[in-house]
Amino acid sequence: MNRDQVAALPVPAISIDSLEFWKSGSDGQLRITRCDDCQLWIYPPKPICRRCRSQAVSYEPVQGRGRIFSYTISRQQFLPGVSDPYAIAVVTLDEDPDLRMTARVVADDLTRLHIGMPVTIEFEERNDMWIPVVAPTGEEDPQ
Template identity: 35%
Template sequence: MVARTLPVIDRDNEAYWTWGREGKLAIYRCAACEYFVHPPVPFCPRCESRDVAPQAVSGRGRVVTFTVNHKAWVPDLAAPYVLALVAIAEQDDVRIPCNIVECDPETVDFNMDVEVVFEPVEDLWVPLFRPVTA
């Protein structure tokens, strides 16, 4: 397991970091205009409604951009590793910063189809993404 800096959990981001226990990726969605909101905040930036709540999404997406890091910046971090922004399938402008795992870092590419996997760390479930297998 990779040593990770864990977030401070609050009522807005709790679902994002804990629904992975059930294999669900939670992204806030506005009930008024159905816009997905990430990072999670208690209002919709599109219509300004305060009626937002976490909703499970498919967990599918595509790599928008990435970098392959060859230096371990923290102890126990195996290099090389991939940092990426993944756009969720449900809404292209929702971008999740994450690691791409379960593949050779040199095989990651732009627009690669990926799916979420979760890494349990303490009482949180860190969303990571791996290539979609046929």
């Protein structure tokens, strides 16, 4: 996907609860909300823990590494200005097997994607936001 096509992708709606998430990638570090009381990772960002209902929630850095849990490749043009195939993946982050996020995959060859593929988080800057995307690490699967 070229730079013009990336610029044509929609940007997420930002709320007061998610602003720090969308800005935090400016230093290359992914930060996820976490409950200060029960330590539950909370994604997408929310001001209240879904497990213990605590309002003591803060952003913590994560390694930014994980594995593809599921993915889809879109070959149909749904958005004006975006004609190349692109992939969206649900990624399990290394911090917790239940911590999953959805992101666009940045890869030269989308046909090589597979469940369990190791990925790393990268960022694309758009409209003063830092959008997390995932890229294959190139490491071999131990499976």
